[in-house]
Amino acid sequence: MTESSAMALGSAWKQMSWLYYQYLLVTALYMLEPWERTVFNSMLVSIVGMALYTGYVFMPQHIMAILHYFEIVQ
């Protein structure tokens, strides 16, 4: 690992932790105890994960339906 790539990784880590800190402040998770943060984060991750998974599974069907509506594909 060269020094410049280590520095880039370090600054990316700093940027990510600053973004996480902003997320904590904006959603008032900053005020909560660690276990409450875990509960909220896991619920958020599971809901977003489920939404993304559903989108991924149904994406081909939805695209075919749109193309069929606009009569691009029969």
Add this chain to the structure above:
Amino acid sequence: SFFPQKNGISNGTLYKKTFIEHFEQAPMYVAVFTFVGFAVGTIFGYLRDFMRAWGLEKRNIAAEREQQKDFVPLYQDFENFYTRNLYLRIRDNWNRPICSVPGPQFDLMERVTDDYNWTFRFTGRTIRNVINMGSYNYLGFAETDVNALKTVTIELKKYGTGVCSTRQEMGTLDKHVELEKLVAKFLGVEDAMVFGMGFATNSMNIPALVGKGCLILSDELNHTSLVLGARLSGATIRIFKHNNMQSLEKLLRDAIIHGQPRTHRAWRKIIILVEGIYSMEGSIVRLPEIVSLKNKYKAYLYLDEAHSIGAVGATGRGVVEYFGMSPDDVDVLMGTFTKSFGAAGGYIAGKKGLVDFLRTHSHSAVYATSMCPAVAEQIIRAMKCLMGLDGTTQGLQRVRQLEKNTRYFRRKLHEMGFIIYGNDDSPVVPLLLYMPGKIGAFARRMLEKNIGVVVVGFPATPITESRARFCVSAAHTREMLDTVSTADVLGDVEKSSFPLESSGERGYLSVPKPLVLSW
């Protein structure tokens, strides 16, 4: 660079200089995130209350004894929902014990909590030289310099500390008489009376001046002492919008046209209660317009100069001097010595007839202990310093330094793009934080950087407008103000929210570029 909002001056010809106040509204997504934050806090509050009620978590709140479980509840659990679940989580930012004089820098006792703010313990260490941006020390008279306190120590040795009586019985000392004459001379009125406590001055004297059948027109954002005094008096209270002269005029016209509610008789007295500087907004009262309204509709004016005496005006004589008006325009001048004079207590000044009436009819005068003579001497020496009677120009220098510091600090924060409320000349600088998560984060991070600030949330402010309130002092140096305004934490905590038409150069990394401010 920034857009000052003149906030609708209805009669601009009454003002001898420009009156610029800022009440910038935050963008919509800030309000959305604020509500999201409160929603998260509320949901987890319900969860924790549920766990506490069902024994899944230890209960730290006050509860009745087992034998009294079936009685009428002594501690209404749900009403304290906000206190228990939101305030308590960030409680370590308030009631911090200090252990030095509250000058421009002070010492804090280090305090830690093991169970998330339910209990605290002191580690025994002291955090030294924390920059003080929270104390009301506008002119810097809270000092321990031996030369400055020479006369105070002499009086302390002469009189001791206790007065052991009320003003009416045996508590009127020659020091009080001397102080009252000095206050009257300072303000340019006929007579004045001093009381031991500023809050009690308002709450105990308003009931003496008005009663049933009188009308009180009080500003929306008046201090609790004024509200308490108004309620205790038994008069009818009507509220006008904050500093809004159209609202006040409408209320005055309605009062005179329609009279008392059912009988339509004329009101015995109409009194307008306003403050010089509002401590949560930093706004200055529109005194010229209020005085012209009061003269037109024959009402009385009660001006509470708690934060403005000593802090505004060319020679520190308050808002009356700031607007270039004469003290005869205001019927009752009230103020406190806590803020700019480094002491404790309040005064009421005005015509001799008024003050003589209050000497016999005010609860505070008749029942409350009078001011400690050493404290009275501190006020005397501070006032003499301000008036120049001690032979130096130190008083005037302090007033000028406060003015300079205020302008510098406000301008710097504006140029950095933060939302600041209030008038450009007021030393009270509220910095808006809005989101509940930021209240605790801001105060804690500032303390890590050795800066002590006061943060305020609901119920002292509207629920969506929580803020950090800075009190600029004449004793602050330029370096201290620079340290505070360029503290990294301001960038970290604030930068997520505001696009700020004022400054386009801010990036998203943590350190704001140091500014060179031209004077």
